Amino acid sequence: MPWWHSKGIEWAMGLSADELRLALAVIARRQADADATLDCPRCGHAGLALADRSARPYAEWYQLSCAGCGLDETVHIPLGPPVIGGLD
Numbered sequence: 001m002p003w004w005h006s007k008g009i010e011w012a013m014g015l016s017a018d019e020l021r022l023a024l025a026v027i028a029r030r031q032a033d034a035d036a037t038l039d040c041p042r043c044g045h046a047g048l049a050l051a052d053r054s055a056r057p058y059a060e061w062y063q064l065s066c067a068g069c070g071l072d073e074t075v076h077i078p079l080g081p082p083v084i085g086g087l088d
């Protein structure tokens with residue numbers, strides 16, 4: 001089973017699995033540092049816009065927009081009981 005499927009993550013199909021992995025890293029970076037400069041998961045452009053549209057406590061929604069390559073995708077992370085196992 002793909003790692004993202006086991007975690008219940010859904011995302012717009014415009015992102016590849018590798019891009020999703022990078023997108024999740026970007027989201028984690030923003031959560032760790034609200035002022036962090038974020039890199040686009042597709043083109044690496046610094047200055048990715050990340051909008052938190054989460055509907056806590058049910059789910060987290062993030063919209064990623066990049067002025068460099070035109071990326072405009074959303075990532076949905078369901079909240080709930082912890083899932084056993086990490087990203088790897």
Ligand SMILES: [Zn+2]
Pocket residue numbers: 040041042043044045066067068069070071
């Ligand atoms: Zn980009």
